[in-house]
Amino acid sequence: MSDPAGDARALDVDGLDRLIAALSERGFAPHGPIVRDGSIVWGPLRGVADLPAGWTLEQDAGRCQLVRRGDGALFGWAVGPDSPKRLFLPPSLQLFTARRDDEGGFALDPPAPAPGPIALIGARPCEIAAIAVQDRVLLGSEHTDAHYRARRDEAFIVAAHCGEPGGTCFCVSADTGPSARSGFDLALTELHGDGEHTFVIEVATERGAAVLEAVPHRAATGDEIARAAAVVTGAASRMGRELETDGLRELLYGCREHPRWDEIAARCLGxxxxxxxxxxxxxxxxxxxxxxxxxxxxxxxxxxxxFTMDFSYIHGGSVRPSVGARYRHWITHKLASWHDQFDESGCVGCGRCITWCPVAIDITAEVVGLRSDGSPPPRTRTAGFRV
Amino acid sequence: MPASSRRTRRPKLAVFKLASCDGCQLSLLDCEDELLAVADAIEIAHFPEASRRSVRGPYDLTLVEGSVTTPHDAERIREIRGVSRRLVTIGACATSGGIQALRNFADADALVAAVYPRPDFLRTLATSTPIADHVRVDYELRGCPVDKRELLDVIIAFLHDRRPAIASSSVCIECKRRGTVCVMVAHGTPCLGPVTHAGCGALCPTYDRGCYGCFGPADSVNAAALGDAFRAAGTPSGEVARAFRTFNAAAAPFAAEGDRHGEA
Structure with a gap:
């Protein structure tokens, strides 16, 4: 039902505020980007006033600075350290409680009910792609994660197409952005400057249309629609990073004994x-x-x-005792074996692993290194878990 | 099991200290809400900081705070081990030598001469060493001081014959779980969190400070990579050395990094 060319609507800043209020009235807990601790993170949203107006994040490998943009844009930045993962797959969760009874048995208390449905305001295309990846992992087989499902199922998603990629973004390479194609109820593109502050709205679901109906809005003009398209086209041309994905799976499968792993291990903190x-x-x-x-x-x-030793600890020790083996495992899963497990890449090109690595290890540069360090030596069979 | 019959078979707990500040054993007294339940489940048989009453060993669970810094300590820890079924060392002093292990990198005789008017009264060792260098240790609980929730979990795990649910990974994981923004990436603050053992709940970064490394090295760390990153960000060599030379100065990965950046 998404038809941006024919069906696009427009909201002003007050309209966006009312949209957040309308979602709240319908029982959703609005969450969106807020400024906290010198960065932009996901948090509860009371209204537009909580959004990071006029802020941006300057990002490079191992560096992310919150700086003023010099205008009032609400979405003039890419992504911060948080993602909606925190909301759907909470960092810590009590799964159940058991109580011993007087007869020597025990009774199970059910887990605390999941909070009410969340509305994401301003989820980025790469974040929406990541939600789809986690959906496949956690809900895509007969063994679904009930706790994830309880938080994810009813969630309402307002996407924010990207106009301002960060220095470590590579969603174009990952084919996940800078505009979202699916996985949202409404999507907005921000137009600002010269006294204008308008959100061009794309309606993707019936409930998205119903919520929008409760908010004063108008049809977007042809000019607005064209400029909204130009915003994402411009963003696509300003990606901070690039990842050549052709043959990546085969490259990594062929690199088990590559000298690059030791070289990464010298830099990686684990x-x-x-x-x-x-x-x-x-x-x-x-x-x-x-x-x-x-x-x-x-x-x-x-x-x-x-990356922890405890995580792969089995009888006799850890499966991957060296840092190099752990990095190799991570990047190989993310970019290669994820395809075999889930029919897609595990990387959405958001650049967070590059920005938030304290020692600036860059997944796109490591792939270049693995490609260019010459042919990997012939694979040697090794016994057990030698690394 | 009825409470009365359990009480008759309460295991005996002892708390000993060697060279230390007492802060870690105080963490047990800090468990105010849980202290009565602890005392109900385990007999506090020897804990001079809490009670003058002392019951002779052997003890089922012994907590030892402090490091070995004198010939007398070295003798005493063997006696303590001899009367202890399970021996758990608590805190940075007991697990790595503590801040007093700074003497390991200096001339102990010169320090003694500088500090004491009559050094001839003193019998001290040239080094401060962790308990595990002297006797077999069943479990090491990190921290300067230890975290009281972790200390409780060690006691509870002992009572119920399970492993303590204590991770040996980095402070970074605690920061990210809490939602604390990385002080190193966002603010350029040098932080030992990436190489430091979890347990404090990311206390300092949550209050906008870099981690001081109170819990010592995490399970498999690359301290050299962090030292290099500090240097690349403009931290002078001596300051990098001092960052690693604090409460866990003698823990092997921190000691090596202190050496690498130390002034000659």
């Missing part, structure tokens, strides 16, 4: 930041905890990472 900020990384671990008396036990699930 700190796991890349996996924490990655909007598609979905790994968690569970811990069983007890109170002092042993009458109550509970299971907690928290974000975890293939």
């Amino acid at each position: 700190c796991a930041n890349c996996t924490m900020v990655c909007p598609t990384c979905f790994c968690t671990s569970v811990s069983d905890l007890t109170d002092i008396t042993g009458a109550t036990a509970w299971r907690e699930r928290s974000w975890d990472s293939c």
Whole structure:
């Protein structure tokens, strides 16, 4: 039902504020980008006034600075360290509680109910692509994640097509942006400057249309529609990074013994930041905890990472004891074996792993390095988990 | 199991200290809401900071704070091990030598002469060393001081015969779970979080400070890569050395990095 050319609407800033209010009235908890701790993160949104008006994030490998733009744009920046992953796959979650009864058995308390449905205001195309990737992982088989589903199912998504890519963005290479094609209810493109501040709105779902009906709006003009298209075309031409994806899966499968891994290991901290900020990384671990008396036990699930030693610990030790082996595992899964598991890449080109790496390791540069360091030496068979 | 029969078989807890500031054992007394439940589940048999009453060993669970800095300490820790079924070391002093291990990088005799008017009264070792260098240790709990929730979990895990649910990964994971923005990437603040063992809940970065490394090295760290990053960002060599030379100065990865950037 999406037909941006014929059906686009327009909202002003007040209209966007009313849209947020309308979603709130319908029982959604609006969440969007807010300025906090010297950056832009996802947080609860009361209205347009909470959005990062006039701010942008200057990003490069290992660096992200919050700076003034010199105008009042609300979406004049790309992505911060957070992604909607935090909302749908919470960093820590109590899965259940068990209580010992008097007869020597125990009773299970159900988990606390998931909060009411969330409305994402201003989700970026790469973030929406990442949600689709996590949907496939967590909901795409017969073994679905009930906790994720409870948060994800009813979520309302207002996309914000990108006009201002960051220095580490490469959504064009990942084919996920700078405009979103699906996975949203409404999508906006921000037009600002010369006294104008308009959001061209694309309606993608019936409930999106219904919410918009509750808000004063008008049809977008042909000129506005053309300029909205130019915004994303311009963004596409200003990507901060590029990733050559042709033959990537085969490249990585052929690189098991590449000297580049040792070279990366010399730089990599093994700190796991890349996996924490990655909007598609979905790994968690569970811990069983007890109170002092042993009458109550509970299971907690928290974000975890293939970069920790604990994560791959099995009888006898960790499967990937060296930092180089862990980086190789991560990038190979993300860019190669994800295709075999889920029929797509695990990378959406958001650039977070580049920006938020404290030592500026750049996934796009590592791929270039793996391609250009000459042919990998012949593969040698190794026993067990040698790395 | 009825409470009365459990009480008759309460395991015995002992708390000992060597060279340390007492802050870690105080963490146990800081467990105000849980302290009565702890005392109900385990007999506090020897804990001089809490009670004058002392019950003789052997003890089922012994917590040891502090490092070995004197010949007397070295002797005493063997005696403590001898009366302890499970021995858990708590805090940076006990697990890495503590801040007093700075002497390991200096001339201990010269320090003694500079500090004490009558050094001949003193019997001290040239180094401050962790307990595990002297006796077998069943579990090491990190921190300067230890985190009271983790300390409780160690005791609870002992009581219920499970592993403590304590991760040995980096502080970065705690920051990201909390939603704390990276102080290094966003503000250019040098931070030891990427190489430091989790456990504090990312206390300092959450209050806009770089991590000081109170919990020592994480499980598999590349301290050299972080030291290089500090240098590349303009931190002088001596300051990089000092960043690694604090509460866990003698922990191997931090000691090596301190050496690499130390003034000759």
